[in-house]
Amino acid sequence: MDARAADSRQAARAIDALRRGWPIGLAGAEGALTLLPIEGATPASLAAFDPDARAPLLISASRAVTLKLVNQLAAADTAAPVLIARDRWIDGPAAAMAIADPVSDLATPFKGPFRALPLVHGDAAIAALELARLAGLLPAYFVGEADAPVEARCTVGDIAAFSDASSLMIAARARLPIDAKVDSEIIAFRSTQDPQEHVALILGERDGTPPVVRLHSECLTGDVLGSLKCDCGPQLHAALHEIAEARWGVLLYLRQEGRGIGLINKLRAYQLQDQGFDTVDANTRLGFAIDARDFGVAARMLDLLGIGQVRLLTNNPAKVAGLEAAGVTVAERLPLALPSNPFNERYLATKRDRTGHDL
Ligand SMILES: Nc1nc2c(ncn2[C@@H]2O[C@H](COP(=O)(O)OP(=O)(O)OP(=O)(O)O)[C@@H](O)[C@H]2O)c(=O)[nH]1
Numbered sequence: 001m002d003a004r005a006a007d008s009r010q011a012a013r014a015i016d017a018l019r020r021g022w023p024i025g026l027a028g029a030e031g032a033l034t035l036l037p038i039e040g041a042t043p044a045s046l047a048a049f050d051p052d053a054r055a056p057l058l059i060s061a062s063r064a065v066t067l068k069l070v071n072q073l074a075a076a077d078t079a080a081p082v083l084i085a086r087d088r089w090i091d092g093p094a095a096a097m098a099i100a101d102p103v104s105d106l107a108t109p110f111k112g113p114f115r116a117l118p119l120v121h122g123d124a125a126i127a128a129l130e131l132a133r134l135a136g137l138l139p140a141y142f143v144g145e146a147d148a149p150v151e152a153r154c155t156v157g158d159i160a161a162f163s164d165a166s167s168l169m170i171a172a173r174a175r176l177p178i179d180a181k182v183d184s185e186i187i188a189f190r191s192t193q194d195p196q197e198h199v200a201l202i203l204g205e206r207d208g209t210p211p212v213v214r215l216h217s218e219c220l221t222g223d224v225l226g227s228l229k230c231d232c233g234p235q236l237h238a239a240l241h242e243i244a245e246a247r248w249g250v251l252l253y254l255r256q257e258g259r260g261i262g263l264i265n266k267l268r269a270y271q272l273q274d275q276g277f278d279t280v281d282a283n284t285r286l287g288f289a290i291d292a293r294d295f296g297v298a299a300r301m302l303d304l305l306g307i308g309q310v311r312l313l314t315n316n317p318a319k320v321a322g323l324e325a326a327g328v329t330v331a332e333r334l335p336l337a338l339p340s341n342p343f344n345e346r347y348l349a350t351k352r353d354r355t356g357h358d359l
């Protein structure tokens, strides 16, 4: 690996390339990988990347479990990404997509046989899956020859630098009377890395007491469209009204759609839920963490607002732990539970039973 300092711009370029379906190089301490994302690959882009049709596939460990590949791996390797040999039946992007995308398993139940290969450059492989998440893609790649053409090159360190919230700054603020409280101000944040613009709403007049704070993760379907599959929309409005009734408080609107996997992957998770999997298993089957959010960004926003202590509106112990780990004192946890409906009953039960929500 080259010894230059970590540069988040290289990760930003790599993410942009992946979104466009372009190949990238990714270097780790153990060596470099040349990668073409399976999602977005075309017969032409694959032929340019891998003219001899030899490039193996890199997939997540949990996807390998579903594909019954783990029995070919050493027990110690079951959490690591998995390389699959490019056997003849994997004859193009469509066959590879059937391997990458669990949503299509019902349509293409007979796949294989698979041959697992020893994983090379493990740290780069793990970072590659993280980069796919940041790009909103399925975590799956063709792994090409070292001299295959690439559009961007980054390192494992660049990706870590990209996710560092310390460059987040306040970019603009304005008075914003809202339905829940006329006396409110909106503050938008920007970082030099991540283009996501997080937002804070401050309701009421700041006094010396810890504010009531809600960390709300973006949910386009629930917040905007009134989806009944989750509790996000009603929670957002209930939180704003609770904060409005407190002495003062803050709502952080965090651009962490789908618990950090992005809108498109969340909709894939919804399709898996329609096939019978719950919200936890749907994420895992896609190859993602159950919750990919990083609440360090929320801590940084609070810090920029001069808030060190909060009364946190949540049922999620991971939010309390995440804020505390990042240096924010959670003086009190206030519950925020709303009535269920027939469409989100199972989702709420899963949060209670499998992710430790206090519901
Ligand atoms: N991946 C995935 N994300 C979902 C699903 N349903 C809702 N979400 C996302 O989950 C996030 C909502 O979580 P929050 O309401 O902030 O928090 P929480 O973890 O439920 O904890 P509380 O503070 O107790 O509400 C949003 O980003 C939604 O888009 C799902 O089935 N799959």
Ligand SMILES: [Zn+2]
Pocket (backbone or CB within 6 Å): 219, 221, 222, 223, 230, 231, 232, 233
């Ligand atoms: Zn939601």
